[in-house]
Amino acid sequence: MTILNARNLSLEEVQRLFGFQEQYSDSFSHYLSLEPLPEAxxxxxxxxRNDFRRYLTAGKVSEGQAKFLVVAPLLRLAGFYRYPIEILLEENIADIEVEDEDIKIKVRFDILAISKAKQTKPQIYFWVLLIESKNSQIDISAGLPQLLTYAYKNLDNQKSVWGLTTNGRSYQFVYLDQGDILIYYLLPELNFMERERSNQLLQVLKGICQI
Known part of the structure; x- marks a missing residue:
């Protein structure tokens, strides 16, 4: 049996192995209710943004710094730290065996938000959001193969799931839907350093948290 690491897979390989098809969607409002943000x-x-800009100006921002400086505060503001949501961090390594091929893929997630109020199967909680993060100098598309690979493992338990790849500055949301075929929809990329886009980013995270 061939053993692969999800970090080393290309997007083309992931599409072939799991049968994913890529599509684009130009509006978050097709999937979520986006509410205006309070001034506070x-x-x-x-x-x-100002705190993160100081680090960007100084040079490369590591994956860990991006999660600590931006992703974690955004999740807090969006309500992901409140019950029934629970945050899991890089503590789950899983193996995925590819049907009809002698391949096993090892995957690890960065951040997973689950709902403790909703089970999809006994002892399996509903996945709210799966996040794959990179350092500030890596294009966010580099995290897509890992994100799709791990999300694929859970699509037997629920029909759809939200994913997010980020390098702290740019944010790419992905909506995965399992119908007759597996489709992942790429939503418009959001730049956190732009005021309107950062507001929309928080609106989207709040909308996902309320699903």
Whole structure:
């Protein structure tokens, strides 16, 4: 049996192995209810941007720094730290065996948000959001193969799931839907350093949290 690491897979390989098809969607409102942000939350976003900008100006921001400086505060603002949501961090390594091929893929997630109030099967909780993060100098598309590979493992338990790849500055949301075929929809990329886009980013995260 061939053993692969999801980090080393290309997007083309992931599409072939799991049968994913890629499509684009130009609007978050097709999937989520986006509510206006209170002024206090907009001010918090401004502070997070200013703090992160200082690190970007100094040079490369590591994956860990991006998660600590931006992703974690955004998740807190969006409500992901409150019950019934629970955050899991890089503590689950899984093996995926590819049907009809003698291949096993090892995968590890960065951040997973689950709902403790909703089970899809006994002892399996509903996945709210799966996040794959990179350092500030890596294009966010580099995280897509890992994200899709891990999300694929859970599509037997629920029909759809949200994913997010980010390098702290740019954010690419992905909506995975299992119908007759597996489709992942790429939503518009959001630049956190732009005021309107950062506001929309928080709106989207809040919308996903309320699913």
């Amino acid at each position: 939350e907009q001010q918090e976003l401004l502070q997070i």
